[in-house]
Amino acid sequence: MSNPVLEIKNLHVWYRTYGGYSRVLDGVNLHVHKGEKVGLVGEAGCGKTTTMRSVLRILPEGQAHIPEGQILYHGNDILKMKPRELQQVRTRGISMIFQEPAAALNPVFTVGTQMFDVIKYSGLSKEESRKDNIKRLAIQAIKEVYIPDPERILNCYPNQLSGGMKQRICIAMAIVTPRELLIADEPGTSLDVTIQDQVHRLLRGLVEKKGMSLIMITHSLGVARELTDRIYVMYAGNIVEVARTSDLFANPLHPYTLGLLSSVPKLTGGGVAEGIYGRIPDYLRPPGGCRFHPRCPRAVRRCREEKPLLKDLGGHQVACFQV
């Protein structure tokens, strides 16, 4: 296979808090190939957003600390890039869609102003950055996200749009100039199911049409199942299972994945499972060994003492001593 577009290697991210270092990411490995759609799944607070913010280097300045790890974009470490190179990656290589569309748009500027800015700073040639061309690109992008009447939308302020429309504008801004990789952080979570379904279908269609790679961050296994080729399951700052999407659902292996899957209410009925005992750990004092051991129904002594690494079982990887 070709070299990955993006490869995260052994990433550790800590936050400075008044109680000391909060050790959130604990050695994350993840890669995406060209044209691949990858899911990063886990419950709230497991470190999904932290991982992706590290990629674009938009972690809160002064609070976040990266003691170890590499983030390779076509082999170059983003964490070591000079501002100019980093700017290139942000404007031409990777774009990101955030969980809260409202927060991603500036309320005091029109949609048009914000879109024109994105296009202007994407490093177009002099010829391409003529005013009428910029507007043409913006209108085309709005059409691509199926919003009628693009001319009117350009003059709208964000508060004049519904949640679904705002999220579509964010998608339009992320694809308005060609990018290689799109990172979508729970783009449907704040939306209603029927609107979420529209946004997801749109996202998948665009990524496929443009041959982009996608990292889809979500807490929902169902969403990941519908949208991705391969899934990384994350628990408390560790990747605990990696598999092709169909394999993961046909044969889930890690005790956390199993707990999560059984907790999802099913359309087939049969009641609601017990859930997973306990809650996500305090990152100031994370449990030693396997971070899942205090909640794991299969934990043995070794789990408290030693950290399980990802083992490859024929393309399906699991970090657990008992599998």
Place this chain on the structure above:
Amino acid sequence: MNAPIMTINNLKMYFPVQKSKGKPVYVKAVDGVDLTIHKGEIMGLVGESGSGKSTLAYTVMGMYKPTGGQIIFQGRDISMSSDKRPLSLKKDLQIVFQDPGSSLNPSHNIRQILELPLRVHKIVKREEMERKIAQILQMVELSPNYMYKSPASMGGGERQMVSIARALATDPTFIILDEPTSALDVSIQAKIINMLLKLQQEKQLTYLFITHDLSLMRNIATRVAIMYLGKICEMADTVEFFRNPLHPYTRMLLSSIPVVSEEEEALKPEKVISTGEIPSPVNVPPGCSFHLRCPEKTELCFREDPVMLEVSPGHLVRCHAYQKTAGVHVA
């Protein structure tokens, strides 16, 4: 089926929002809801954001005086606002709010939060307070040492347990659960749901369970009602509802749900591609309010609002496609 515990007749709750050309404009948050809830059942009320679920709940709780219609609870008319209701009725009717964070007073500890309803309703004597609070905490599987914790120091799941404990404090017969688990992770949701089901069995409670999660309702509700722009558009027993969904909006909702297995996929109606935005309730479209998004609309749907029709025993649907003779009803 058991006797009705609550009957809601043609309930309306309009909020004035602005004036246009001298005429006041209203948000019709709840617009003519009929609903009967039987003793001991779990009635699932499902709808997307802004469909009027919370407004219906708050109106039933007496937090708003209804614009029109009637609410009968345990045989008594309670269509007045809360301050005019008898205390004994308030004790029987409780609510767990949508947002576990903001519904608990952040400057109080858990003991103070649970003490308030016990004092208002004079449930126990002063000297028995501590024992009673410990007992209530135990019902929601929290240890007595939570008494002196603050809501801020607890996780979202535990805060929601405390909200449930507060609702249970007065030993009610009927609890409205307004999206009690929407803000929580599925593994925590599962625990809370199991606890709610256990309590319902033990105390023979009746629940009006509000949610946007149809899959969850499949597993716990006895009946399901779907709400869209202030009106109920379909209602049936849970098994019938999922076996035979009729309303075009119900089908769109069901086919939009992401699921985790092929077996579930097979139960979804044939893909109804979701299109269009949910209209603003200030500007409800004329005729059937769903017609802008409906793949099955006909010319009649632009003009006339359909009425509710019982297509099989207990299965009600409000859509022209199921009216035997279209046009006989007056709008």
